[in-house]
Amino acid sequence: MKTAIVTGATSGIGQATTKALVDAGWQVIATGRRADRLTALVEEYGDRVHAAVFDIRDDAARDAALDVLPTSFRGIDLLVNNAGLALGTSAAQSADLDQWRTMIDTNVTALVSITHRLLPGLIERKGGIVNIASVAGTYPYPGGNVYGGTKAFVQQFTLNLRSDLHGTGVRVSAIDPGMVETEFTLVRTSGDESASDTLYAGAEPMTAEDIAATVLWIATLPPHLNINRLELMPVTQSFSGFQVARKS
């Protein structure tokens, strides 16, 4: 049985990916801070899910959790780097620096740290890495500032990993989703349910299950195929023009 580790499995895309992988016959190390949600996954799937509760920004907590993995979960075939967040939609000049640092610590520093930790085993097993980036890493928008910057990092890190892992057999992919209805906007707006509901209302956004199915598809392609980057949007989402500030 193949083993995956999914970061940010307590909600949204990570939770749906955990379920999709288990339903497809994998066993999953599910990580996140909210222990109750990981416990619920274990209750649902039994010994096919191992709950590893830690803050992904905390190297010592991460290593402690990975050091005590049950023997049957120790050979990891797939790393799904999904844990991440956006905080705030303010323009850079009025943004909160602590929120910027939290996004960088989570979306960039923690992602590269767990990747670094797991790379030797992934190389040994000719495994795979799927990084959840975002359309925000490609297309700028007002208020996207550091969030978009972190996701551009994830996209480029993915491609550079491919270069370094050349010849190892390890596959590395970035998925760039557009609008997916999850707790993402609730987190971004510090719990503003009406802002979250308004954003998704009538938009027919993608679902966490849509992205999970894409992760599973990438992970189960024949071993000679690598998806480098894959961008997805709901049909209702597309592009808008540049803005021009005119002299009055």
Ligand code: NDP
């Ligand atoms: P959710 O808020 O529903 O899920 C985010 C997950 O990340 C949670 O499981 C959360 O776990 C985990 N996480 C956040 N911070 C930490 C931390 N410090 N330590 C451990 N885990 C953490 O959002 P999504 O499912 O939408 O987001 C998943 C990924 O998808 C993110 O990287 C996001 O940027 C990306 N994405 C989302 C899009 C969208 O429109 N929803 C579009 C494009 C990309 P917990 O809080 O329990 O620790």
Ligand code: 8X3
């Ligand atoms: C999330 C997509 O457009 O809200 O990464 O930034 S967006």
